[in-house]
Amino acid sequence: MSPADDDDDYLSDKFLLNASSSSNKPTTYSQIRKEAQKKAHLRNEQNKTKGRRQREIESREEGLSKSLFERAKEEEAAGIGSSNKALSIMMKMGFKPGQSLGNAGHQTGEETSRENSSTSPILAGDADVVPNASNERVTATQDDRDDHDHSHNTIATSHTMHKAEPLPLQEWAGRKGIGLGKRARSPNAAERLAKMAKMADDMGHRDYRDRARDEYKNRQAEGRLAPAQLTCTTLDEQMGKSFNILWLNPNNHATFPAGLIEALAAHNGGVVLPENRAESIQERLRKQMQADALHPIKPDEDESSENMKSSVFAKDQFSPELLEEATQFLRLQAQDRLHLVLSYLRYKHAYCFWCGIKYDIDEEMQSQCPGPEEDDHD
Numbered sequence: 001m002s003p004a005d006d007d008d009d010y011l012s013d014k015f016l017l018n019a020s021s022s023s024n025k026p027t028t029y030s031q032i033r034k035e036a037q038k039k040a041h042l043r044n045e046q047n048k049t050k051g052r053r054q055r056e057i058e059s060r061e062e063g064l065s066k067s068l069f070e071r072a073k074e075e076e077a078a079g080i081g082s083s084n085k086a087l088s089i090m091m092k093m094g095f096k097p098g099q100s101l102g103n104a105g106h107q108t109g110e111e112t113s114r115e116n117s118s119t120s121p122i123l124a125g126d127a128d129v130v131p132n133a134s135n136e137r138v139t140a141t142q143d144d145r146d147d148h149d150h151s152h153n154t155i156a157t158s159h160t161m162h163k164a165e166p167l168p169l170q171e172w173a174g175r176k177g178i179g180l181g182k183r184a185r186s187p188n189a190a191e192r193l194a195k196m197a198k199m200a201d202d203m204g205h206r207d208y209r210d211r212a213r214d215e216y217k218n219r220q221a222e223g224r225l226a227p228a229q230l231t232c233t234t235l236d237e238q239m240g241k242s243f244n245i246l247w248l249n250p251n252n253h254a255t256f257p258a259g260l261i262e263a264l265a266a267h268n269g270g271v272v273l274p275e276n277r278a279e280s281i282q283e284r285l286r287k288q289m290q291a292d293a294l295h296p297i298k299p300d301e302d303e304s305s306e307n308m309k310s311s312v313f314a315k316d317q318f319s320p321e322l323l324e325e326a327t328q329f330l331r332l333q334a335q336d337r338l339h340l341v342l343s344y345l346r347y348k349h350a351y352c353f354w355c356g357i358k359y360d361i362d363e364e365m366q367s368q369c370p371g372p373e374e375d376d377h378d
Contacts, residue, residue, distance in 0.1 A: 069097040100163060214333075221334035225249065228341045228353055235349045235358075245322070245329050246341050259317050260326070267323040346372060 050058070066074075068087050226249065233247050233255075249255045329337065345351040351358040352369045354377040359365035370376040 072097075218334045221338045222251065224353075225334055225338045225341065226252070228338060228345070229255065231351065231353070232341055232345055235345070235351065245326050246337075246344055248326060248330060250330050263318045263323055264326060264330075267320070268327055342372070 068084055072084065072087055229247055229249055232244065236244050236247075243257055247255050248260075253261065329340070332340075342353050345353060346365070347362075349358060350360070350362050350365045352365060352372075354374055355369055357369075359368070
């Protein structure tokens with residue numbers, strides 16, 4: 001045999017095996033690095049201490065995957081008595097693991113004994129009386145035996161088709177179509193930004209609705225505040241009062257006594273009255289532009305000195321407590337100022353703004369007036 005015959009054939013499988021074994025080994029640096037990271041990740045997962053939630057999930061899955069019989073075998077091997085009452089009752093009824101419920105040979109044994117008792121005398125009589133019977137009788141007897149064997153096999157098969165293991169626990173996961181059973185895909189950066197933008201947009205709409213509702217309520221309160229303050233002024237003057245903070249209306253300068261606006265300006269550092277919150281931004285800007293156009297850019301020194309003297313004189317005319325109280329009252333919204341005025345009219349003068357009646361005594365108002373709020377008078 002020549003040495004050439006010892007060489008492997010080029011069609012041999014050895015070349016393919018060598019090629020596959022060599023191709024599985026990582027050759028580049030990136031492949032070696034990925035392989036090392038994968039091994040390190042597996043080691044970390046094995047050495048990592050599992051949390052309580054993870055341990056509970058694994059314990060629950062392990063318990064659901066075991067049947068009652070496997071659990072009973074483990075308890076018996078560990079020397080622990082079986083604590084499952086259902087399994088103990090089934091054992092007392094004659095059940096054995098691996099078998100179906102009920103006695104599989106009970107019905108078959110009864111039918112077999114019944115068939116033997118009915119067929120044996122006939123066959124014996126036939127052999128004694130008619131030793132040379134016809135082929136028809138023998139064929140009929142053989143057919144009966146075949147039918148009996150077939151019924152016996154059918155009964156045995158029906159018993160063996162019964163379930164020998166209990167039904168597993170299956171949790172309904174809801175209606176799912178094709179491909180919906182997979183884990184939900186994590187949102188990417190673009191989806192997260194879109195979600196945050198939508199949340200910010202919703203918050204802006206909510207703020208706008210709140211502002212619009214507050215502006216509407218303030219405009220409604222401004223319309224009711226003027227007649228309520230006029231009634232308060234009339235009733236206070238009848239009692240001999242010359243001034244009350246509740247008379248002040250920032251939209252009506254006639255409600256301010258002489259010198260009070262200058263005193264408030266000196267007390268608050270130049271801020272005389274708060275802006276009207278019920279007005280829109282366009283109206284405020286228009287009024288500010290008109291005020292800037294009417295006022296001179298550089299006031300005369302004589303005029304500024306005179307204004308300063310008048311403001312100091314007005315400030316001395318009113319007490320600091322009164323100026324502070326007036327400032328706090330004017331900073332309130334129209335709804336709050338209306339609430340203070342109506343409460344004062346109700347408890348000081350026994351007057352209900354919603355009823356439009358001044359009662360003689362408080363007891364009469366308590367008995368005849370539905371309540372202090374507008375909704376009580378519907």
